[in-house]
Amino acid sequence: MSVNYDTLAPEYVNYRVADIRIDAAIRRHIVPGEKVLNVGAGQGSYEPKDCDVTAIEPSREMIARRAATKVEALQGSAECLPFHDNSFDTSLAVLTIHHWKDIQKGLSELKRVTRGKVIILTWNGDFGDFWLPDYLPEIATIDVELFPPVSQLSEWLGPKTNAEVLEIPYDCTDGFMCAYWRRPEMYLIPEARQAISTFSRIGDASSGLNSLRKDINTGHWHNQYESLLEKASLDCGYRLVVHEKSVA
Secondary structure, eight states, X not given: OOOOHHHHHHHHHHHXXXXXXXXXXXXXXXXXXXXXXXXXXXXXXXXXXXXXXXXXXXXXXXXXXXXXXSOOOEEOOTTXXXXXXXXXXXXXXXXXGGGOSOHHHHHHHHHHHEEEEEEEEEEOSOOTTOOHHHHOTHHHHHHHHHSOOHHHHXXXXXXXXXXXXXXXXXXXXXXXXXXXXXXXXXXXXXXXXXXXXGXXXXXXXXXXXXXXXXXXXXXXXXXXXXXXXXXXXXXXXXXXXXXXXXXX
């Protein structure tokens, strides 16, 4: 089942707010003043304010909901970027490659138009201690099928590709799948779920969510996952993949 971001866009504004710690991790790889391409840009959450940014996004509704302070995004897809070779210092793809029709082709396009670094925030196929699949097992099945492992990305991108563990803070403001690992009640809010694309691929999640609601109310969830409540951040499988293009 594909995801219609024109439908999901309204809740992204409210629940997908850039997290300053994730932003800092990305910014360590970007030099101020660079020409940066953001692919699958959405509302532009992690676009650097001190760079010359170009944004490209397939969803008209997402483009329409970008803040006035953001650059106007072009409509287009990763697989066919309308730019000359080596047009940008850095290209950026934040939690987007799993939506591309042809990930290998999209990465090839990013490399083609970039003369420096290709930066990708993705998921590596292992939730670790993230517990929501205990209630909704289909989440793991869906996401494993959508996200290529980092080893595959490294093969496609080529030499000089490194991956960094990106732990998710307990109070993460960007409401993607694992953002609420220490705030289980958030998954019971329909609008919060609407801002997580995987939920649109699940059929009927009511049984699992009802079990979660019951366990929260009875205190069973807190007893079961007590060890997580003292953690400030958690490795849920997210990785920051950075490829540095070799200069011929």
